[in-house]
Amino acid sequence: QATQLLSELSHPGRTAVTWPACDVPEQPIEDLIPGSYLSDKALQLPELTEGEVVRHYTNLSTKNMSVDTHYYPLGSCTMKYNPKRNERLASLPGIVDLHPYQDEATIQGMLQLLFELQGIFSEISGLPACSLQPAAGAHGELTALMVAAKYFKSIGEDRKVVLAPDSSHGTNPASAQMAGFKAVSIKSDPAGGVDMDDFRAKLTDDIAVLMITNPSTLGLFEKNMREIADAVHAKGGLVYLDGANMNAILGIARPGDFGADMMHYNPHKTFSGPHGGGGPGAGPICVADKLEPFLPSPVVVKDGENYKLNFDRPESIGRVRSFFGNVGVLVRAYCYILSHGPVGLREISENAVLNANYLLSQVKHFLPVPRGERCMHEFVASAGKLKQERGITAMDIGKRLLDYGFHAPTVYFPLTVPEAIMIEPTETESKETLDAFVQTLFRITEEDAELLHEAPHSTPISRPNEVQAARSPCLRANFCSS
Amino acid sequence: QATQLLSELSHPGRTAVTWPACDVPEQPIEDLIPGSYLSDKALQLPELTEGEVVRHYTNLSTKNMSVDTHYYPLGSCTMKYNPKRNERLASLPGIVDLHPYQDEATIQGMLQLLFELQGIFSEISGLPACSLQPAAGAHGELTALMVAAKYFKSIGEDRKVVLAPDSSHGTNPASAQMAGFKAVSIKSDPAGGVDMDDFRAKLTDDIAVLMITNPSTLGLFEKNMREIADAVHAKGGLVYLDGANMNAILGIARPGDFGADMMHYNPHKTFSGPHGGGGPGAGPICVADKLEPFLPSPVVVKDGENYKLNFDRPESIGRVRSFFGNVGVLVRAYCYILSHGPVGLREISENAVLNANYLLSQVKHFLPVPRGERCMHEFVASAGKLKQERGITAMDIGKRLLDYGFHAPTVYFPLTVPEAIMIEPTETESKETLDAFVQTLFRITEEDAELLHEAPHSTPISRPNEVQAARSPCLRANFCSS
Amino acid sequence: MAYLYNTPDDQHAMLKAIGVDSIEALFSTIPEDLRLKRDLDLPPQMGELELTQHLSALAGKNASPATHACFLGGGSYDHFVPAAVDALASRGEFYTSYTPYQPEVSQGNLQAMFEYQTLICDLTGMDLSNASLYDGGSALAEAVIMALNTGKRGEKVVVLGTVHPEYRQILQTYFTHLGIEIIEIPCVDGIADLAKVEETVNAETNCVVVQSPNFFGGIEDVAAIAEIVHKNDAVLIQSFDPISLGLLKRPGDLGADIAVAEGHSLGSAMQYGGPYLGIMACNDKFVRRLPGRIVGQTEDRRGKRCWVLTLQTREQHIRREKATSNICTNQGLFALRASIYLALLGPGGLKQCATLCTQKAHYAQTKLSEVERLEPVFAGSPFFKEFVLRDTQGNVEGLLAEAREAGFLGGVPLGQFFPEMNDCFLVCVTEKRTKQEIDALARTFSLIHSGSSTIHA
């Protein structure tokens, strides 16, 4: 039903909204605003009834796979269950409807929550200072790198290089670039860790920051973590931890304890913020004491019994976002963390790692996992051999999984593994589901190659022509060449 | 995904709920309640995580057609759009969470709403007294018939007969039976109205109540309404209006003005209460002044500036339901009525009738509509000829519509039309949708008979074996012979 | 205009297709003299913003358990509703669909109802459940109808005085005018007097209605009553509190033939009394006499397991005046909520919930009974989550009004139901009440007693 676009469903004269009559004495609008500023064209927005809008979007929604409907082992994205209570609580009056410029006296409950959350994030990270302002993980990276830049400036050093392993998220080098650094890539060793020779070779005196994802995108804990961090510190550099994979080590190891000076969290991954079809996330960062003065303003402080916003931070990099931050996401993270407590948080990681290792132990027999027998919260299998032997690609396998009611794992990332299939079960899936997934995956590897190339077969659409989409971009309705 | 039953998904040791620790000094439970009263068996409820429950029910939901997803022209059920604002407003704190035994001082807002709603229902019906207590339309019928019984008793008359046309809802005779009356059926005339000869023949001196659905289930306004009502009144009987079809005459004709002494509303039909997969509805009734003393207790009254519950009603039939009534449904009706105002309410009926007549004008060319060229808010087509000529039944057509993404109309009701197909478009569907429906319906009548007998083809299941279901009833999991 | 689709252009095109000039003409079948010649006298239209402001203002005039610690019970309870219940039951596919007349496109509702029936059977220990009735009170009336219809000779209905007074009123309304005799066994001690039951129930008794936990919170000796009832070949109908079954023996284990309940506690809000959920479960022998919808399992043409409405020959739309009941709508959405609630809690969660209610209620009874002005009533009887207190100063109204000012909905005055108990009130303690709230209520009652100004909870 829902493949028509809003613009195609539009029908002149329909509307879903009735505004109240103007209850103040009305004046001709031209008496209030000069006519030259007023639009002389009718807006081309669609005209629909409320029922049509509801039916359209309800039907659209059912064309998505989602965590609420399907197993979604999308590696690196931590598609865990998003608790319904968090949605309810983040929508409470007095939470959802606060204006960011309300006087502090009227938002003590909110400030208390945010103050506590700063402390919670610091405790989990082992890094004592926290900023809740960044709007997403990548934004947190950028913010932290700006903090680093200001820190070096404050001590009179001019450092330009940001190192990151070649298996890192693309956001790492991109953030380095945006922050004015030079992004340099470090090779991975055959076991998937940092190639120590390459690392040492690239660890020059002008190292500013080493960005490391640990556990890595391969799902491995960097075995030389301490040595790497010590080496960076010895050169006067800072270590940044990409916290995308914190789901594996909550309460088990703290970045601040294993050498990081800065990190971000991805609350939509680790702390169950809903992924929202692409966002919003949030990107709170924690840093070591010496970097605290440079964090964005404001931060929440406690003054006696009162909570306050502290803007009086002369060394701060300033602002990276309007208002306080992605509070709605942070409230959900707070709820999630309180729902677990210290023991529960550790159990999250234990079970995420248990689920991943269990899957690994079952999958490796028919889909090689090149990097290691053991993993943290996710692992990367390879269809390289299948491709060589039968022409079956990681993409084919991913697409075919859709037919069986499973979302595909992440494919072709990290780039260091050929035909990579990156599987992250998360802790909120049952052994039964994992078993069903493994059986299906195995069955697919035995299926006819042609069938797989043409997959998926039972989804609302078959494989789209992505080349055409990029070659002759059609980016809005009624404006496409085709 | 969701065809497994909860009991099959259950896994010992899982749960979705963590209750708080007991914060009062705990005592051994046997010290509080004698052991012989305590269960000695473990409950056999399913054990699931929250995520599993969410996924199960989310997927289950998508196996339903619904107004939010599909056109649903189910005759007699008025499947109109259910406004989202009503759901939000009926869920406001201070509305949704009130305890029925709160002191009147703490519920003045609620009582005001209910008091106003009593008045609104009376104004729309033209009958001055209202009880909001009945829980559903059929319950309203029963209640009104009890009111009638008590009324006759109060004037020392012993009347036993309740008349109702053969095209009426089954609830009419069933309610009459439950209320202790003898249900007698009146024939329909060829045009679908009350057969006046049969009516006169059955209008005996012990007539208690004539129950009439007007507009009728055939979608026709009873042309002899005044004459019928006068005749009943002349015999000392009462006229009851089954308000199921009020959607056709809001602000256009009032039952109290055309002869009814009593009526019920179906707020889930006329006033957009969601149908909820079968309910809840509500069944408020309005009655003439002389019947007011007999209405159930309590009713809401206004005393100066205060609203009160009046229990001091010595002639009342008493209670038909615990507490006040289906308040949540009534709040939605109130919202719906205020969303329209007097003009808007009439427009509802005008457009419901317009849509139905438009559909009728298009459908009659290929599916005969035996009773009349014109209709009110719905009409009944017949597949009788198609069945005779090609073996295609009303059921076949209904099932095939499902394949095309339309819910089936009501079939085989009323019983007076062979192979009845009862179509009620409602006012909240567009001409485009009606046109698409007509085209599809036409296309189906041209399709191969075999294809139709086997329809539906694209739904989650094919036609179920209903005979087997009734013959060897399996009414709970793990307790079926098959 | 709020939700309409037809624009004037649409209307014009449609009228043309119909072949009439005006919408007015479509109503020509309504005799002129029967039509309303004026606009309805109703409040003017409000858009969504105005309506929201209006309803918010009305809601703001109510106090509620969101603002006052709620110790009210008596058949409607302030139990906790997990967010997942609201989230799932508010999906449009559930609440904007109707009775599953077309099973091929209603498997969601049908399976959910079948699961509901299963859950209710497991919860109650009964053989069968229908797919829900209106509420606990009318469900009880339907149970009596079902018992009367089973053909046993007796036509007398015996009802214990500890049954919810409103439920007893409903039975009076439904049956006395039909000439069916309802014999109420007065309750003196807040619990059934077995000797009186023995004395009253006889061969003419069709059925006996007991409630346990009863209206005063007391737990009846249902098994002993069942023995008396069955000895007389009568039907035992038990009204129960579903939450209590986390701890107490199930109606089916106690010998009930029909078990009915107010089920809103299973995941639905109090809503000022409705819509609620009428639970009805029974023995196999009633299978073709059950009122309301029933879902059964079967197979489709391809042999796939599926579910349908079944045994419809009991129902009014088929059998008309010969139907087992006039019921048409059920409370599908609230049965769904109950299922989701039970699936979330599971056996352990329900047991814990019931245990918390019991522990806290007993703590509260002790604590509140220590208030000088108050004393426990029926103190000897075991109870679940409710108990009765007497205000020795005989001013229940005043006491509760002052407590209300201090932030408490402190109890249900019993004088409205039992004139002889107008110095008593019923206190309910659910799992939501905290020790802090209970202690504060006790302190408040004490302060009221001593005449001090009260403090807000």
Added chain:
Amino acid sequence: MAYLYNTPDDQHAMLKAIGVDSIEALFSTIPEDLRLKRDLDLPPQMGELELTQHLSALAGKNASPATHACFLGGGSYDHFVPAAVDALASRGEFYTSYTPYQPEVSQGNLQAMFEYQTLICDLTGMDLSNASLYDGGSALAEAVIMALNTGKRGEKVVVLGTVHPEYRQILQTYFTHLGIEIIEIPCVDGIADLAKVEETVNAETNCVVVQSPNFFGGIEDVAAIAEIVHKNDAVLIQSFDPISLGLLKRPGDLGADIAVAEGHSLGSAMQYGGPYLGIMACNDKFVRRLPGRIVGQTEDRRGKRCWVLTLQTREQHIRREKATSNICTNQGLFALRASIYLALLGPGGLKQCATLCTQKAHYAQTKLSEVERLEPVFAGSPFFKEFVLRDTQGNVEGLLAEAREAGFLGGVPLGQFFPEMNDCFLVCVTEKRTKQEIDALARTFSLIHSGSSTIHA
């Protein structure tokens, strides 16, 4: 334990399959000395009931527009959100899915984003829109990056002083440490001085940032500024208020090359500042430099129209340090909300909404300016829904604190952004404010002035 699935039995079976003895053993790859040897020092676990009570208590410590008539603006606005927006956006399939990497099972999100892009283009009069950015402030920074990256020689960024002060701070944070010169044109009269713009913009200017309606609510002469900017071959970036486009000329009509906005007003709550919606639209020429996700239309193998993420070679996951931005997540859920909002309002509804804001704001300006203590600032400039008042007694803090006691969030003090304006505050009037509230605020200010005790709204 809250949401876990593995029971001890499951864990045991899984460990056995893995071939290790304990969960502990799975962490053996983490060097012993890097592990935490204690429990985290965090609050203990709370079940849902406790957590609900805790959050409700926190919420209860906040005042909000639900309890206080809100006249706050400055980039975050108390506009009305229709219930349908919440109902639809809260469907699990929307909010628990992620970036549509698998288009075959993400057509819902993809089509919704394509429609969002279409709606934004239609709303702004621009050629292109991406699928959203974080918020209005960072969107503006991304717009400047995009302008700087187009290859025009100039590296100087000119920003008008009437642009939101926080947005200007963000530009400072993003760019000054990179050595990019940001030239702010001070604002004296609450509106851009065209002569100063003319004077400042030159061949070295890469882009000019203007906001209209600006931070003070004033409507800038964007067309005139565009002329100056384009004469100097620079890029004009306009930050706008989407609601204002119900009345005002669109950025595309005024000559903006890039249009950015804070879009939360389109159907999302204020949420104490986020998550919000960064809108970015631009001319065709930026198509391969746009940051963030973009959805394009294409066909599947069977020729069916469908939608995919496209132009991904701009993005960090492909291009790493050569990407146009580091952005990975977008604000998909809030773009969805904006789409639903715009689809509900349509052109007429948006125009009416904008008109109500304008009429009411002007009424309020007049009314509040009549208060003896207050006077309008920048009174000569046309404005949309916000305006500045001066407290002639210089005690903005005290005035607003007293108004708060009377039930008003009366305005945003401007001293925090402009030290020279610490006797001024910004008042915003949306369609939600009623004449009654405006009059009551005026009365309250008067009463405060006269020293009378205030009354609650």
